[in-house]
Amino acid sequence: MANVSNSCQFLFLFLFIFLSDTKGIVFQPSYITATGPTLTAFLLGNASDISLNLRTVSPSHITGSLSPPSCVAESTQWTLTREQVGKTAVRVQLRLNQSLHLCGDNETDTDCCPKPLCVLETLQLSACMGGRPQASLLIQAKIYALLLPTDSGSDNKTLIPNQVYQPLGSCPCDLTLEACDVRCCCDKDCSPEDLKLFESHCLPGPFGGHVSPTPDYQCSAQASENSPDWFPFLCVNSPPENNPYLGLFYQGDTIIPKPGPSFQRPVLSAPLSTNLYRQGRPIFTLDDQYFTIPQKSLTGQCIDNAPVAFLKNFNVKCVSLLRSCPNEQTTPTDLRVQVKNGQGGVVTVDVVDEVAVDLSQFISSTDPVDSPDETQVCENVTLALDYKFFWQGNRITDITVTRTVGIITLNGRVTLTAGYSAVFLNGDFMGEPNSGKTGYQVGRPVIAGFVDTLENNTGSIERTSINLWKPVGDGLCSTAEKSPILFGENSTAGCLLPVSLQNLTQCNLLRENVASLQAALITAAYVAKSGDPDALTMADWVNISFVTLNSSKPVEDNTSSCREIPSHQHIHVRSIITGVVQGKPQREIHALQVSYSLSTWELDCGGGDSSPCVDLMEAQLFPLTSSVTFTDIPINTGPPKTRFQINFTEYDCDRNDVCWPELAFPITRYYTGEPYSQSLAKGLILVFFFLAASVLGTPWRQIRQAWNSASL
Numbered sequence: 034m035a036n037v038s039n040s041c042q043f044l045f046l047f048l049f050i051f052l053s054d055t056k057g058i059v060f061q062p063s064y065i066t067a068t069g070p071t072l073t074a075f076l077l078g079n080a081s082d083i084s085l086n087l088r089t090v091s092p093s094h095i096t097g098s099l100s101p102p103s104c105v106a107e108s109t110q111w112t113l114t115r116e117q118v119g120k121t122a123v124r125v126q127l128r129l130n131q132s133l134h135l136c137g138d139n140e141t142d143t144d145c146c147p148k149p150l151c152v153l154e155t156l157q158l159s160a161c162m163g164g165r166p167q168a169s170l171l172i173q174a175k176i177y178a179l180l181l182p183t184d185s186g187s188d189n190k191t192l193i194p195n196q197v198y199q200p201l202g203s204c205p206c207d208l209t210l211e212a213c214d215v216r217c218c219c220d221k222d223c224s225p226e227d228l229k230l231f232e233s234h235c236l237p238g239p240f241g242g243h244v245s246p247t248p249d250y251q252c253s254a255q256a257s258e259n260s261p262d263w264f265p266f267l268c269v270n271s272p273p274e275n276n277p278y279l280g281l282f283y284q285g286d287t288i289i290p291k292p293g294p295s296f297q298r299p300v301l302s303a304p305l306s307t308n309l310y311r312q313g314r315p316i317f318t319l320d321d322q323y324f325t326i327p328q329k330s331l332t333g334q335c336i337d338n339a340p341v342a343f344l345k346n347f348n349v350k351c352v353s354l355l356r357s358c359p360n361e362q363t364t365p366t367d368l369r370v371q372v373k374n375g376q377g378g379v380v381t382v383d384v385v386d387e388v389a390v391d392l393s394q395f396i397s398s399t400d401p402v403d404s405p406d407e408t409q410v411c412e413n414v415t416l417a418l419d420y421k422f423f424w425q426g427n428r429i430t431d432i433t434v435t436r437t438v439g440i441i442t443l444n445g446r447v448t449l450t451a452g453y454s455a456v457f458l459n460g461d462f463m464g465e466p467n468s469g470k471t472g473y474q475v476g477r478p479v480i481a482g483f484v485d486t487l488e489n490n491t492g493s494i495e496r497t498s499i500n501l502w503k504p505v506g507d508g509l510c511s512t513a514e515k516s517p518i519l520f521g522e523n524s525t526a527g528c529l530l531p532v533s534l535q536n537l538t539q540c541n542l543l544r545e546n547v548a549s550l551q552a553a554l555i556t557a558a559y560v561a562k563s564g565d566p567d568a569l570t571m572a573d574w575v576n577i578s579f580v581t582l583n584s585s586k587p588v589e590d591n592t593s594s595c596r597e598i599p600s601h602q603h604i605h606v607r608s609i610i611t612g613v614v615q616g617k618p619q620r621e622i623h624a625l626q627v628s629y630s631l632s633t634w635e636l637d638c639g640g641g642d643s644s645p646c647v648d649l650m651e652a653q654l655f656p657l658t659s660s661v662t663f664t665d666i667p668i669n670t671g672p673p674k675t676r677f678q679i680n681f682t683e684y685d686c687d688r689n690d691v692c693w694p695e696l697a698f699p700i701t702r703y704y705t706g707e708p709y710s711q712s713l714a715k716g717l718i719l720v721f722f723f724l725a726a727s728v729l730g731t732p733w734r735q736i737r738q739a740w741n742s743a744s745l
Contacts, residue, residue, distance in 0.1 A: 058076065058077070058078040058079070058080060058083060058160055058168045059076075059077050059078060059330070059334060060074055060075070060076055060077075060125075060158070060160070060168050060169070060170040061074065061075045061076075062170075063169075063171070064171050065170065065171075065172045065173070066172075066173045067127075067172055067174040067175070067176065068175060068176060070128060070129035070131075070133060070176065071126065071127065071128050071129070072126070072127050072172065073124060073125070073126050073127075074124075074125050074170055075118070075122055075123065075124055075125070076115075076122070076123040076124075076125055076160055077121060077122055077330075077336065078121060078336060078337065078338070079121060079337060080121075080160065082162055082163075083123075083160045083161065083162055083167065084104070084160075084161050084162070085113060085115060085125065085158060085159070085160060085161075086104050086105065086106040086158070086159045086161055087106060087107070087109055087111060087113050087127070087156060087158050087159075088103065088105065088106060088107035088109065088156070088157055088159075089107060089109055089154055089155065089156055089157075090157045091155060092155075099155070099157070099171070102157060102159040102166035102168075102169035103157075103159060103166065104159055104164050104165065104166055109156065110129060110130050110131050110152075111127045111128065111129055111130065111156065112128045112130055113125070113126075113127055113158075114126045114127075114128070119323070120322055120338065121323075121325070121336075121338040121339075125158070127156075127158075127172070129152065131146075131151070132144045132145055132146075133146060133151055133176065133177075133178050133179045134146065134178060134179055135149065135178040135179070145178075146178035148178070149177055149178050150175070150176075150177055150178075151176050151177060151178040152174050152175070152176040153175055153176075154174050155171070155172070155173055155174070156171075156172040156174060157169060157171055157172070158170040158172065204217065204219035204220060204221075206219065206220065206236050207219065207220045207221070207222070209222075215231060216231045216235055216236050217235075217236060218231075218232065218235035250267075250268060250269045251268065251269060251270070251271065252264075252265070252268035252269065252270050254268070309375055309376075309427050310375035310424075310427050310428070310429065312342075312343055312344040312345070313342050313343065313344070313345060314342065315340040315342055315343070316340070316341050316342070316343055316372060316373075316429070317372070317373050318371060318372055318373065319371040319373060319379055323338075323340035323341075324340065324341050324370065324372055325337075325338040325339055325340055325341065326339065326341050326418065326420060326453055326455060327339060327349070327351055327418075327451075328347060328349055328453065329349045329351070335349070335351035335352075341420075341455055343375075343424075343457075344457050345455075345457075346454075346455060346456050346457060347453075347454065347455055348452070348454040348455075349452070349453050349454070350450050350451070350452055350505070350514075351450070351452075352448060352449070352451075353449050353451070354448055354449075355411075355443060355446065355447045355448075356443075356445075356446050357409060357443065358411035358414075358441075358443065359411065359414065362413055362414070362415065363415045363418075363436070365384040365386065365436065368382055368384045368418075368434055368436065369381060369382050369383075369384055370382050372429065372432060373429075374428050374429045374430070375427050376427070376428045378428075380429050380430070380431060380432055381432075382420075382432045382433070382434055383431070383432065383433045383434070384433075384434055384436060385433060385434070385435045385436070386435075386436050386438060387435055387436070387438070388437075388438055388439065389416055389437050389438070389439040390439075392416075392439050392441065394450070394512075395416045395417075395439065395449060395452075396441065396448065396449060396450075397448050397450055397506045397507065397512055408442065408443065409442070409443040409444075410440065410441075410442055410443075411441045411442075411443060412440050413438045414438060414441050414449075415437070416437045416439050416449075416451055416452070417435075417436075417437035417451060417452040417453070417454075418434055418435075418436055418437075418452075418453050419434065419437070419453075419454045419456075420432065420433070420434045420454065420455040420456070421433045421434070421458055422455065422456070422458065423457075423458050423459075424457055424458070424459060425459065437452075450506070467480075467564050468480055468520060468561075468564030468565075469520075469563060469564025469565060469619075470564065471565075471611070471612065471614060471619045472563050472564065472611060472612075472618075472620045473520040473563065473564045473608070473621070474520065474564060475519075475520055475521035475522070476520065476521065476522060477519065477520055477564060478498055478517040478518070478519060479498070479517065479518050479519070479520050479560065479561075479606070479622070480496060480498070480560070480561040480564065481497050481498055481499045481555075481557030481559060481561070481577070482494035482495055482496050482497060482557055482558075482559045482560075482561065482566075482568070482574060483495055483497060483556065483557050483558045483559065493568040493569050494559060494566075494568045494569075494571075495568075496568070497556060497557045498517035498518075499518050499554070499555050499560070499604065499625075499661075500515035500516060500518070500554045500555070501515070501516055501518055501524060501525075501526045501554065501659045501660070501661065502515065502526040502527050502528045502658070502659050503515055504526070504527070504528045504529075508528060508529050509528060509529050509530070509531070509654075510528040510529065510530045510550060510657055513528040515554060518604065518606075518661045520564075520606075520608075520620075521620075521663050522661075522663070523660075523661060523662050523663060524660065524661055525658060525660040525661075526658070526659060526660075527656050527657055527658035527659065528657050529655070529656060530547070530550070530654065530655050530657050531652035531653070531654055531655075532634060532636075532652055532653060532654075533645070533648075533649060533650055533651060533652040533653075534593065534636060534646065534647075534648070534649045535649040535650065536652075537592075537593055537594060537595055537634070537635075537636065538592065540595035540596070543595055543598065543634075544595065544597065544598055544599070547599055547657065548582075550657060551599055551602045551629065551657065551659070554602065554659055555577070555602075555604075555627060557577060558576065558577055559575065559577060560574065560575050560577055560606075560622055560625045561573060561574055561575075561622070562574065562575055562621045562622050562623075563621050563622075575622060575623070575624060575625065577625050577626075577627060578624065578625065578626045579626075579627045580626065580627065580628040580629065582597075582629060582631075593635060593636055594633055594634060594635035594636075595634050595635075596631075596633045597631040597632075597633075598631060598632050598634050598655075599629040599630070600630065600631070600634070600655070600656065600657055600658065601629065601630035601632070601657075601659070601660070602627065602628075602629055602658070602659040602660075603627070603628050603629070603630065603660050603661075603662070604625065604626075604627055604659070604660065604661040604662070605625070605626045605627075605661075605662050605664065606622060606624075606625050606661065606662070606664070607622070607623045607624045607625070607626075607664050607665075607666050608620040608621060608622050608623060608663060608664070608666065609621060609623045609665070609666045609668070610665065610668065623666055634655050636653055637653065697716070699712050699716060700713055700715075700716035
């Protein structure tokens with residue numbers, strides 16, 4: 034297990050060093066399968082000093098892996114072009130310099146494909162800076178030759194006119210292809226000799242053959258015996274070619290054809306600024322460029338020049354490996370950018386500098402060297418940039434940034450964790466997104482809250498979140514972050530806590546420290562029922578139930594172990610379905626319970642390493658975990674079934690076709706198929722016929738015969 038852990042740490046360190054050296058340059062996508070002569074990719078990031086090199090690669094015969102990216106260009110059959118798109122994007126296009134038609138048997142031209150599989154190769158496109166590759170794109174080209182017909186064919190094409198502007202059915206009676214239809218005078222297949230045979234008997238109607246019913250307003254539509262007195266004065270004499278059915282063949286309005294859908298990649302244009310900001314739209318500077326702050330991409334890599342979206346808060350950490358002092362430092366002059374406010378005005382960023390004394394939250398690990406001569410002192414290193422955007426309506430009123438700087442002493446390599454955040458404030462209120470309307474949406478954060486009696490005298494609830502552990506870097510609890518729980522998603526997370534022999538001698542203090550760490554994940558006292566709660570309405574909130582630990586019973590601890598450590602925190606969320614909106618069930622939180630699982634911590638002195646059990650300061654790592662589980666409360670549809678209903682199903686109407694208990698249902702008040710008086714009358718008639726059949730039937734006849742014989 035130790036070897037596996039060391040291997041995983043080495044792999045993470047390798048990926049970390051590789052991503053930190055890329056300086057925010059990345060290809061999108063990073064892998065392309067080409068089946069045509071042209072392909073396009075995008076290089077994102079600051080590509081001002083980047084050179085592109087293309088070469089052909091092949092897997093190794095021994096290991097089967099490809100060679101690493103190289104900045105040495107090779108001659109290929111592809112033409113490489115690049116085009117700057119915006120400030121932080123470059124469009125890269127490759128075009129094949131070869132014809133794709135298949136070579137003939139006696140063809141001497143070499144610009145052709147000798148086989149149907151024309152191109153089969155693997156290309157590697159490297160983005161280099163200073164002779165070192167920063168990003169690479171792998172291309173698998175598999176292109177087949179174009180199989181064209183041997184004969185050139187005729188250039189005659191059948192043009193189908195746009196039916197919006199051309200008449201439909203110019204000759205509706207032309208029903209037979211390449212044959213003359215009798216009495217169809219508009220048939221182009223009829224010769225003059227054929228037309229002479231039925232020229233005087235052509236089919237009537239528009240376009241020479243569309244037979245349509247005579248309109249009611251025609252004078253010939255009604256006979257003299259059934260026509261009203263006023264009809265001769267109002268009827269119309271019109272030829273049959275002029276009738277309302279012509280509207281079925283012509284469209285009078287002029288319609289502008291709309292472009293159809295296309296499967297081609299859209300052409301990216303330069304950013305167009307807008308005077309009106311909306312949520313999610315980018316913010317622009319005075320020179321119509323994106324206002325950028327370092328952010329993380331979907332792949333988890335930090336991008337130096339990422340556009341800031343209006344009303345989109347974020348807080349990211351970017352990790353880099355410093356071997357020397359940064360060449361370019363962010364100065365207050367660089368941060369004082371003029372930004373468009375969204376209504377034709379300009380807002381200048383106000384910069385506030387802070388000096389960090391404690392660098393523990395920014396420097397997580399160091400790799401010292403033996404030589405003291407290589408020690409470097411880096412001053413005014415930017416450690417964090419925290420932006421505050423003040424907005425009102427669709428307008429930005431003010432922007433302030435707090436720049437945190439510090440002095441870093443380099444004695445080898447230092448891992449630097451820089452923070453970047455942006456918060457949009459409406460006055461002094463930070464707009465927080467909801468997690469639903471009538472209920473919670475799956476995947477949205479669970480909203481919690483507490484009442485701040487010191488700064489809040491209105492009784493409103495301040496929003497907060499319920500968190501789980503989110504380990505970063507070395508996985509220790511001291512450097513771990515917190516991630517909010519998401520509705521409907523069960524998850525488990527944890528971190529590692531160093532514990533030494535000295536800590537195990539003070540078990541009460543250790544239990545208190547662990548309990549305080551776990552309690553810091555949940556600082557709220559209430560949880561919102563739905564994703565859109567009202568801060569002033571207590572009916573929208575539910576109390577969080579905490580299962581308290583039993584502290585009345587004394588704990589028996591040893592000198593090298595501690596019992597009943599609250600090492601695991603479990604959050605159980607119970608929700609209930611309150612309705613359905615557009616086919617989707619709406620869930621509300623009915624209860625939330627927080628409980629703890631206790632464990633015994635004891636140092637492991639096996640495996641040949643007994644130093645933790647001897648040295649008081651030698652520490653071992655113990656896990657602290659937290660989890661969340663979501664459970665739906667079933668809706669109570671009725672009282673529970675009795676044992677008789679479960680075992681005997683003969684009289685169960687739900688599981689039998691014949692329902693004897695409901696034999697008289699039509700004559701009861703619960704039957705609503707017809708009026709009660711009618712159903713009662715019909716029921717009494719059925720009872721009368723039953724009694725009559727019984728009296729006149731065989732049993733009663735035998736009784737009468739026996740009575741008569743006895744009387745005689």
